[in-house]
Amino acid sequence: MAGKSRKKFRIIMSSLLSLLLIVGVGANIALAYYSDVITSYFSKIDITTPEAQEARAHSEKITQLITDEGIVVLQNNDSMLPMTENKKVNVFGWSFTAPVYLGSGSGAADASTAVTPKAGLEAAGFEINEQLYNDYVATGIKRPVSGIEGYDWTIPEPVASEFYTEERMKQAAEFSDTAVIFIARAGGEGRDLPSVLDGPDTYDPNGSTMGPSGERFGNPDDLDPNKHYLELSTRELGMIDAVTKHFNKILLVVNSSNTFELDWVRDYSQIKSIVTVAGPGQTGFASLGKVLAGELNPSGKTVDLFAADVLDAPAMQNFGDYNYVIDNGNGSYSLAADKNNVPLTYVNYSEGIYIGYRYYETAAAVGAINYDEKVMFPFGHGLSYTTFNQEVVPGSLTWNDTDISAQVNVTNTGSVAGKEVVQLYYSAPYTGKIEKSSIELAAFAKTGLLEPGKSETVTLTFKVEDMASYDYKGAYSSTGSYVLEAGEYQLLLMKNSHDKIADVASQTLAEVVYNTDGRSSDQQTAVNQFDDLVTGMGSIESYLSREDGFANMDVLKTSDTYTVATEEGESQQVRGTIVDAAFVDYINSKRYDIPADKQENAPTTGADNGKKLSDYVGVDYNDESWNDLLDQMSVSDLVSLGTLGGYRTLEVTSVGKPATVDYDGPAGISALLSKDPMSGVAFPSETMLAQTWNIELAKAMGEAVGAEAVAYNVTGWYAPGVNIHRTAFSGRNFEYYSEDGLLSGKFAAEVTKGYQSHGGIAYMKHFALNDQENNRVKGVLTWSNEQAMREIYLRGFEYAVKEGDAHGAMSGFNSIGNTWAGASSALLKEVLRNEWGFKGIVNTDFFIQPSYPYMIADLAFRSGNDILLTGVAPFGVPTINEKSNDALWALRENAHNVLYTVANSNGIENRSSTDMPQWMVITIIVDIVVALGIIAGFYFVFRKRKPAAPAAA
Template sequence: MLQFLIDWLTPIFENMGVSPTDVQQYVNSLGGYIYAILGTLAVAVIIIIAAHWLVKKGTRHVVRWGAGIAWVLIVTVLANIICFGPMYNNLAPILNGRGSVSEESVKTSEEIIKETGEEGMALVKNDGMLPLDKDSNLNVFGWASTNPIYGGTGSGSADNSGNVDILASLTDAGFHVNQNLVDMYKEYSPTRNLGGNVVSVTFTDWSLPEPTVDYYTDELMKDAKDFSDTAMIVISRSGGEGQDVPLDMKAVIDGTYDPRDEVANGNEQYNYFSCNYTNNGDYDDFDEGESYLELSNTEEAMIEKVTSEFEQVVVVINANNPMELGWVDEYENIGSVILAPGPGKTGMAALGEILNGSVNPSGRTVDTYVYDLTSTPTYNNYGSFLYNNVDDLRAELTEADEAYQGVLPFVNYVENIYVGYKFYETAAEEGLIQYEDHVQYPFGYGLSYTTFTQEMKNFTDNGDTVSVDVEVTNIGETAGKEVVELYLPPPYNNGGIEKASVNLIEFGKTELLEPGDSETISFEIPKEEMAAYDSKGIKTEHGGYVLEAGDYSLSIRSDAHTVLDEETFSVDTDMNYETQGRASDDTAAVNQFQDYSAGKVTYLSRADGFANYSAATAAPSDDMYVMDKETKAAVAEKTVAHYDSTKYDNEEDTMPVTEADNGVTAADLAGKEYEDSLWDDLLDQLSVEDMIDMVNLGGFQTVAVDSIGKVGTLDSDGTSGLNDWYIQVYGTAFSTELLIAQTWNKDLAYRIGEAEGQEYADCRIFGAYAPAMNIHRSAFTGRNFEYYSEDGVLSGYIASNTVNGMTTKGVYPYIKHFVLNDQETNRCSLLLTYSDEQVIRETYLKPFEICVKNYDGKSLAVMSSFNFIGPRSTGANPNLLNNVLRDEWGFRGMVLSDWNGSYGYQNTDDFVRNGNDAMLGFGTQKSNEITNTSATMVLAMRQACKNILYTTVNSGNYTIPDPNAGKMPNMTKLFIGIDAAVAVVSLGIMTLVLVRYFKKRKKVTIEVVPKTEELSKE
């Protein structure tokens, strides 16, 4: 019976983003109540049937109605017990938390999203074709012109209904669009099947239903050429949570591309996340081995057709991942190329404005665009690599939790610190590659309709810092904005600490400069930010940052490759920060991961001109697929099958005070410092049960706690604006983080944060699972649309400003996913990620570090990631969550897990003991059971509760008055109404039944008595 209920509920809840496994867990957790309902129903049915033989005819209907109504009342009571008991924290947010975004907030958001498009779209090719004349005719080709990508799918999706589309953008800008082409595309395939056009948590659409070349008839093309000699081609690519971009599209189309091996998460995600591909016809759209980031055969044929018949062609790349774009240089008629990734609701309006010149493009690339993605140093070590000797461990995990279906994979970050442009710039300098043969558009590249000069002035070595002014002058004839990119080329000693030859260290953006105008942007860079991390102990004993002696340069560049001006300074002696620490750190950074994160991987090294390039970047050797005994033991120890919490108890720990009556409420701690002694008085009032609820029930909320007067709070996705699919509350669709990063504008990022934060605040949802700031390690990551860049510094400063903007509205952002969650493939399946600590710190931790150290408020949160660092889960890694995040960086706040599923390793007990304060779930998993309430565990939960409380009491939940405070919650009102209705109806029915019964009985009595008297007289 339970399985029948599970099968019935699964498709309903899947549409809400709830996985089948979680539906199963919920139903199983309520099994006792369900069987009680069914049991009482069976009893009621038996009574109703038995009444036919056991009860007198006149009273049968009373018994039957009584049994039925009794069952209804029992079900009502049980429903109340369920809904205000085990299911309360699932239902309360849905029934109590339905706010809405104000019209004023929506208007503000739409304006800033449009501005994001204006500053973020990047012009990467222009032979003078653009801008086009206003009020001109334009032929728009490509099916995506009628179905563009506005964002992505998954937790970063958004409600894209009513978005400004490409055709509206063009017509609003004064262009006249060939309607015959529009009609042909719409008739061929009217809509994209999800793919970013609607909110979808569990679906990714890779469809490319491009019409075949025979649709471009002679008549259609003649009409088009008569209409205009100018054409625009639109190419789109989607992305989403749960799957990485397919490396072999022909296999996807043929149905031979196994998602378990390449693009899924393992576990229940095989079915939880789904995807689609259709080309609207029976033909080969891709050749064998061609990836989603190459042109399809149908697209190639369309482009060949258009470029052969039109003199001027502009290409718009509406893609969330860097595509291979070498083909745009193969056609002389392609004069311009614009990068326009997911623009959100109104961002696409900028396209028409850029085409007609009313907006001067100022966006820059945030990734390196290469001609051949298979030649990148990450390609052979990205995707699915499964250990082949772990069947025993998998069997144990499945036995412990039947929902577990993980695959136990690994991934090696063999490229070391040479991620993106840092590889290509350094490899070119070392002579490993010819730069122009590999790189089409460098990192930080973008064109303008005007010309700027940049000049470094007032360069000063201040001892601990260096400062410089950059004067930007518009020497062209059109107003525009300019990006200033400041790079560090450090000294490198062959075989020493690894260093890239070029490293972005700061950046800025001017205001709109009229022709002839100048603006000065000033920078002051701490020298400690120029230090490299010595993970291998070359110049440190235990690892640490070292600013090596030598000549350093600071250069301003138009992109990572092109120097505009440069200044140099010298460091006379090594500055070793291992012992004294950097000024920005609370404690000195030393190795926290290297012993277990590096594994047995050969990492790419600059030594001797990248002499080990071939060996380091090769696919994993056969021995890599064999998990050694030590690793297997370390992994197994923390899994559901083997975890023994008593091993981690400290006998010297003393049980803290619980259930005290100190008269302190959570509100009393708002604004107090983390070290304030009043926290102890508050925490002493918590019961162990209170603590268990707080750490286990973190799914889109933090729970109410009566003992301290803590209110229940709401959290929500997402990275493209408010996306609370759980309670079905949605905000405006903001631009993807990718497009936001392409603005290179910190001030704009801050205002984006303010606008997003206001929409959350309107709905009194003050926790935001955003922004996401993992790194574009590979172009094939499905979730690159909601991450900023391949560079940690650019990601960090854009994210930091967004976070600080959101905080002004009382919102506490959960910066995520902490850390190394840089692919979707197998992310939940005990993915062992191996990396050198130097690149972990210098690239992957960098955005989080910048956010924490530059945070302006008190209420900040972190979401940990699914993956492992070596054999240790990030969510239960004290080196990461305590030593680095809290001790080194000074973070004060809560850490939340990523979705708490049946993954075999997310033990609440283990997570809480090691710095992860709450679980993103509803306490329904077997791994949520806390059976050990030793002093050590209670102390850990007490600390976790303090972190949760510190975050929530310093948020808008307490600092912004709630207009509904003191009022009866919606859920309570609803159930009172339902209970009252059931009681009244039941009482009414039973009253009618009894009245009818007594009327019949009285009538029978009256009729019988006279006959009796007559007989007695006789």
């Protein structure tokens, strides 16, 4: 019996040990397979090295300089600001206790050590009503955490009737006769701000109620279909009424990178001054304190026009969630979807070029609107504590066939030192053949600090061809072209987009059609490249025109409301347009059909030419010797380099290419996917940076981030964000500069130059027309015309390439017309590379299959998208048809772009650590311990036991 028990024991134990061995081997195989994503998850930016500490200290100084000049004083009645005498203030508004420093998503940064508004004001000598402040804290209200995964649009604020009691207001009035009202709005990646507060945009990962009130949509009294997120909430309005009832000296601070609706201020004469603080980052609220105290003279200007009603902008008629709908023929409708069940969503840029100040200034000029009623603050507006006189230096104007230059003398005529922005605009003739804004920003400059009575002369220059408009309709050339129409062109020195300082000059110019030689900055003549994408099925039939005072405003309505059945069998109302099966087939073919091979032979691979990438530093891109290096790459090398591009470029040993590390985002280096995300210094939002109108600060920011990147061993930076503030409601406006392409482009170019001066690679994003977040990961079909695309939405990227020499770009999630941006050869090859001369790496936005099935890797590679941002590789990495000759030739061309860019970057130095990741060390130790345990287990189970000694007689 003992033998049988022993045998049974051995069977059981050996089975358990074998199972443990199998599990251990399997776990190690899985760990090896997912080693990249695990390493990325556990990676940290080391901010403790002396080099990192030095770089961060410098960055913090630059953030302070930016916010010193980026805060904008919108209104200052009765000279309430600066507050130099009575510095005891009551600050009303819960958001003062928890402000918005930046935004959520890849553009976020660590603001845990940022200067708070309270600390900023106190450092400037203000005494805050502590009792009032503590009462706000005691409410227990929390700012909803919104991110890529979900959103809660609650506007945190206590119930006015309960909080603003007579007793509390009496205490505040006794403390000080001055009140500050603090209002904040947040934005982030993945969802746009709601234009209707009706409650559907609530995210709840746990299935429980959300928001400080415990209601599904946060504060139930703010659930109002007649309200939107960028106007006063019901509770805020109650606060305003309570404060204005008790105080006559009130300052309003708006903490938002999205233009907030301020028409209500007209009803409250007690509100003397308004200050806007876009995402302030690390140190911005210190600047706010200094501005309010008069230690700092504000010099910021708006980068977006502030409309009295933000819903009044033409672009708002086609912004948000729009779906193509199938008419089932029986009175019912269903959502149209492609063959992979991706809903077909769209957005129409029916307003054409008329966004922001281009619409409001033009509409006022043609008598279509009353400007004073429709506009609160113009584009380029901002007040100072001093006064300036601007005048063109006599005889300084140069206007020849190619260039325009003027010198403007700026004198500080007030009593306080300050800086001033000089804005030069032009007005082009409108013939009806090509749409024109009545006024366009042409050039700008900012003075240094001018003491009272002192002057500075600034020079503003631009090219005559910059006044050309793009003729996509073929009025002057059948191919489409830039055209300088014949007529009178006026040059205007402006205080902002609306208020004129002086007429500088005017000339009657002859017609110039740039369809042969093209513009001087183009390497290939610009012609229509997007006809196949934005015309045909689904395209916009007509666009807004200024003709007859915008008589065709009805073209903006491009959708109706339909009731469709959901997958759960319920019904919902959607805004959209009816399409038929032919349209769905058309989109399927554009999205998924891979053309037959044209190449008869595959490229050479796996050659032994003895070349290394280090041999090619400084070698011209078009040098034929690159072929010797590329021939050495295997098929596996080509595929891996292209498909494993998430937050890095891959090491390729066959050509001696080191790995490089890439990180997000526009407000500074950010390790988004790490377990414990560490980030570089939190710079202000791009909106705040642009509000400085000081491109020297843009370059300084780029240089500072570049120095941090070197200290962190980072090469690629997914920035700057160069999309356009098409409306006030884009969730990522804080990641972008302005509604104006010129202003955006000048800042993007300088940030890029600054960053790349340290050898890094700046990936400008999101290329292109990715100007809203709703439906972006559904490949939203974005319809526009080529004039609006080139003059507004591509223009910032154009400057980043031509003036900033950007070495990287990130294609957008969205589609341009019928084609995913990442698979548009018109965008990525013809315009970006051939016209603008870009020589660099194009990466996709986050790539993961099958989550985004419309992002077809084969089409991306053939269209000029070099690598895929597979951030959780190997999960979600696509399979490439390695037997396709065309695919291999495309991958080879893409590899050339990657190798050339890395060879001319600091990545060639292989500064990244080669030490084994800590998790691997721990895994090896655990493996050894477990293996020894299993061996010991088998030993003890199967060892031969000595026979028992015979029992004594």
